[in-house]
Amino acid sequence: MGDLVVSNLNQTFHREDGSALMAIDNLNMNVRDKEFVCVLGPSGCGKTTLLRMIAGLDTATGGEILLDGERITGPNAKIGIVFQEYSLFPWRSVIDNVAFGLEMRSIPRQERNRIAEQYLDLVGLTQFKTSYPSELSGGMRQRVAVARALAIEPAILLMDEPFGAVDAQTRNLLQHELLNIWEKTKKTILFVTHSVDEAVFLADRIVVLTPRPGRICEIIPIDQSRPRDRTSVEFAKVRRYVLAMINQPKWTIQ
């Protein structure tokens, strides 16, 4: 299962001079089991803040987050995450990176290597299992990061602009692969991005946030069948709609 409910979420940061900064304001949303949801918004709107709270890395100042009915209070074995920056451990080989979460659960080496190889196979990097992260390209590193997050078999996979640092072609390729993986593993995925194109290509639903403080602007369901054609008329229609929303004058001034 992977059913996420976010209700009345608030996050306020306190600056050093004592003033308060509201990052998230009374946010309500949900992600259903096996659903692919993209959170989209201008930079600084609190997308990453939201994701970090769901991951249990930050504590909200108000409201609650429930995963399968259980309240999230800290890092949790049911949640996998792929960060925007390269987060692979550079001192571990690719397979040891993927097996890390299993090692923390005291699964014997043979067993965890077997599982890790399975996930490396899923992202197509079996032949690089003994390489070190520094030997891999940016796209390959993020694939390994996906395998590592999936290896612990989380109920939900959080992704924080995971393809933000790779070039455009690789990015498209990784999006395709991610959809394949999602279809094979039937995971719930919550994907944060600032790319409208990416969100429309990937998501079942797009949650558009307003600039700071982050509130839900609109939730857009996308019913188009996959694989979606980026050049098709329907695709362009949704894109235009979302872009118009994001490019509102009162938003871009900020």
Next chain:
Amino acid sequence: MTLFIIKDTKAGIYPWYNHPLYEKLRQKNEDRIPMSNPARINKNRLLGVLAVVLGLIFWEVIAAVIIRYPFILPSPTDVFSAFVDLLKNGTLFLDFEASLVHFGIGLGAALLIGIPIGIAMGWSRRFDAFLDPIIEILRPIPPLAWIPFAIIWFGLTIYSAGFVIFIGSVFPVIINTYSGFRSVPRIFVEAGKMLGCTKNRALIRYIAFPAALPSVAAGIRIATGIAWMCLVAAELFGVSNYGLGKNLWQYYNLHRMDCVVVYMLILGLIGLLVDMMFRYYIDRHFLKWRTGEVV
């Protein structure tokens, strides 16, 4: 042959490659980057050897022809015969062994105490705030200034020599371990937490320590150098019958300056070997994941 092929392919890519004007420019540039050419590296090594040989000749001439007084400056031949003599009748191996014991005690204690302190200070801000003033007060005291207390606390034993070496080498270990832990990227710690590595002990063991290892190793390397430098002074006050530093001083008292030079050279050579061991063994085997990154 290989060189020729490389030249040819380049000429294929750049049509102007073999044009006389460009050739001049090219050679100028190649002169500027001496390391790019393997043949040149060998040539540069030869230059280094040449310098050593020239230096020896220069030394020999000054000592044997101009000064002619081995007490002021023993010549290389004097030193060499003293070395042969010491090998036959001297205590070089016993000295080496004794020095290694002093060195081992000092550096071993520095690692055993310095690494945990560095870890604690780097991991916990409270511990850092607590210990930092003490360390900052003790650190600038020259290790040799501790000799009186070394003798009072440990007597004339190998442990007092070890203590002086310990004082010299513990601070670089602490400081490098500390800064290594301080600069562990937050993203690694968070990634670890999300993968089920949540307790402090596990985070230190599986995330922070490996991430900080290059810095820790650099600290150990610096400490090794300082420990070796403290060695001679630590042996001067008579903690043992043998020791490279001890007998260097002994031969000075006997006015055998040729033997003093032998001990000096041996001390330098071992210091170099220890450092090389670090550079080639430790870096390649424990830090091999850093290959490909700018060190």
